[in-house]
Amino acid sequence: MPSDKDYKSTKKIKQNISNIKEEFEPLAQWIDEKYGVKTLNLIFDYMDNAKSHPRLQVCLEYAMDKGKFMDNATYNFDETKQNEIAEKFAEVTSDYELKIKQNWIKKIFGLTYKSTNLFVYFTDFESIAKIEANEKISEKEIRKLQAKINNKELWTISRAFSGVTYFLYTDEQLKKYQDSETHKKWKNHYYKLLKEYDEFDYFKNDYFYFELDSKENFDKNYESNWYYYYK
Structure with missing residues (x-):
C-alpha cells in the first residue's frame, strides 16, 4: 500500500531523489537486460527477522513487467526465474563484498548478504502508485x-x-x-x-x-x- 516503507523508498528512486543501493545496481541491470523489464528497486531483508530466511524483493516499475515473472499454469511466481535471480544475487553480492574488503569502515557498517535459501519475489510500483493517486x-x-x-x-x-x-x-x-x-x-x-x-x-x-x-x-x-x- 502507499503507506508501506518499501513503496516510499522506491518512490524516491522514481522521483530521482535517491538511488538504488550501489551493490544492487549490477543485478538490476542484469534483470532488465535478461527479461526485458524495468527494475526500480531491489530490497533485501529477512522474513520474520529470521537470518535463516533471507528474501529479495524485485520491485519492477510496471504491472505488465511483474506478469513476466508469473507462472501462468499455477499463478505463482516462476520458479525458474526465481532461481536464476537468486544465483545472480549470490554472485553480485559476493563480488561487492570482495570489493569493499579493504575498506574497513564499509566492512563494519555494511550488510553481509546471505544468499542461501534466498526467497525471491516480485512487486510492481505502478499498481501502488495508482492506488495512491486515487486515494489523494x-x-x-x-x-x-x-x-x-x-x-x-x-x-x-x-x-x-x-x-x-x-x-x-x-x-x-x-x-x-x-x-x-x-x-x-x-x-x-x-x-x-x-x-x-x-x-x-x-x-x-x-x-x-x-x-x-x-x-x-x-x-x-x-x-x-x-x-x-x-x-
Missing part, C-alpha cells in the same frame, strides 16, 4: 463532483484501490445507464479529476477501473456492508 482525491472533491453531476438517480460514488464505482439506486436504473453516453461522460469526469494526482502518468482513459452498480445490489447481496462488497 478528497471526499470534498467527490461530493463536489456528485453535486456537479446533479443526478437524483445517482446514490453515491465509492472509491477502492485504484478504481471507482458509481452507484445508482436500483437495478433498473443501472441497466438504463450501463454503456450509455451518460456512463461515458461520468467516466471522463472522474478520469479528469484522477489525472490531477497521477504523478507518473500511469492512468490511461481506456484502461482504468470505472464501474456502475446499484444500491439495490449492495443492500441485497452484500448486507449494505462495504467490507463484504470489496472483500
